[in-house]
Amino acid sequence: GQQLNQSPQSMFIQEGEDVSMNCTSSSIFNTWLWYKQDPGEGPVLLIALYKAGELTSNGRLTAQFGITRKDSFLNISASIPSDVGIYFCAGVMDSNYQLIWGAGTKLIIKP
Amino acid sequence: ETGVTQTPRHLVMGMTNKKSLKCEQHLGHNAMYWYKQSAKKPLELMFVYNFKEQTENNSVPSRFSPECPNSSHLFLHLHTLQPEDSALYLCASSQGRQGQSPLHFGNGTRLTVT
Numbered sequence: 001g002q003q004l005n006q007s008p009q010s011m012f013i014q015e016g017e018d019v020s021m022n023c024t025s026s027s028i029f030n031t032w033l034w035y036k037q038d039p040g041e042g043p044v045l046l047i048a049l050y051k052a053g054e055l056t057s058n059g060r061l062t063a064q065f066g067i068t069r070k071d072s073f074l075n076i077s078a079s080i081p082s083d084v085g086i087y088f089c090a091g092v093m094d095s096n097y098q099l100i101w102g103a104g105t106k107l108i109i110k111p
Numbered sequence: 112e113t114g115v116t117q118t119p120r121h122l123v124m125g126m127t128n129k130k131s132l133k134c135e136q137h138l139g140h141n142a143m144y145w146y147k148q149s150a151k152k153p154l155e156l157m158f159v160y161n162f163k164e165q166t167e168n169n170s171v172p173s174r175f176s177p178e179c180p181n182s183s184h185l186f187l188h189l190h191t192l193q194p195e196d197s198a199l200y201l202c203a204s205s206q207g208r209q210g211q212s213p214l215h216f217g218n219g220t221r222l223t224v225t
Binding site: 043098 | 115151153154156201203208209210211213214215217218219
């Protein structure tokens, strides 16, 4: 089936550091979504992107829809302890509107 | 109560047991979904219901049986499960199709099959 390659799989960072993660595919997407899952909870939508090249922010989070429509990235600036969790990308395929998920990036903040 | 509510939060069952997972959404959405989440893997879509009608079944084994009595409630009936079925089962809802409307997830049922 179709796949999204999400990287890195996990990140160990210090509080205050910036974080960057991305998703890539060989397929073209018309929508990119970034979700966060806190421990013991379901994923929650952070940012939705609908147009190639679009750059959208939500507080300290910034995400971009790649110009080739095959990738997206998420940046978190000045990380804080509550940023820990698993971040998922998801893309809507242009060909059949199927929603495809990445395997997640687990963010851990070193004490 | 708002959002998507799933019960129970945790479930341990033997391979010969029969149990059911319940999901209720208070958002007035038309579509509901069951997803399976295993560690370090993408979310796996299992079933989709639109206006109570099943519109998608992603080759899920028959030991998983969904039921959607109305647009607000969704069940997943489990019987003769295997240990590899142990996972977090997430329910979600959306106003329109999942590719067109954001998904709202419940907190999941952590299932352990012994």
